Amino acid sequence: MLGNMSSDCIFCKIAAGEIPAKKLYEDDQAVAIADIDPRAPLHVLVIPKQHIASLAEVGASDKEKLLAGHLLGVANQLAREQGLSKGYRVVINIGPDGGQTVDHLHVHLLGGRTMHWPPG
Ligand code: AMP
Ligand code: ZN
DSSP: OOOSOOTTOHHHHHHTTSSOOOEEEEOSSEEEEEOSSOSSSEEEEEEESSOOOOGGGTTSSHHHHHHHHHHHHHHHHHHHHTTOTTOOEEEOOOHHHHTOOSSSOOEEEEESSOOOSSOO
C-alpha cells in the first residue's frame, strides 16, 4: 500500500532527512544510503520515499510496480558508478521468514567481494 510518511518508521525519517544517513543518491522517488551495518565492502540500501511496508505490498497499481522497478534501476546505476564490474548482488528481504527487519521496502545492493549461495 502506498502511503504518506509513517511517523514511527526509521526509513521514512531517513528519507525525510530527519535522521542522518550517508546519502549516496537521491531523486524525487527514492534515496540510497550506506547500510549502518555493512555485510560487504559496498552495502547500500535503496529506499522509496513513500512508505511501502514490503515488496509483498507491491502490485495493486502500475505506479507501485513502476516504483519497484525504479528502485532496481537505481541499484544498478549505483553498482556501475561504484565500479562493481565483476558483479554484485541485489536482495529484497520480505517479511519475518525473508529476514526483513525494517518494515519499509528497501533494496540491498551488496558488492566488493564474492557472494555465497545460498544465503543464510
Ligand atoms: P532488512 O533486514 O532487509 O530489513 O534490512 C534492514 C537493513 O537496514 C539492515 O541491513 C540494517 O543494517 C539497516 N539499517 C537499520 N537501521 C539503519 C540506519 N539507521 N541507517 C542505515 N541502515 C540501517
Ligand atoms: Zn516508512
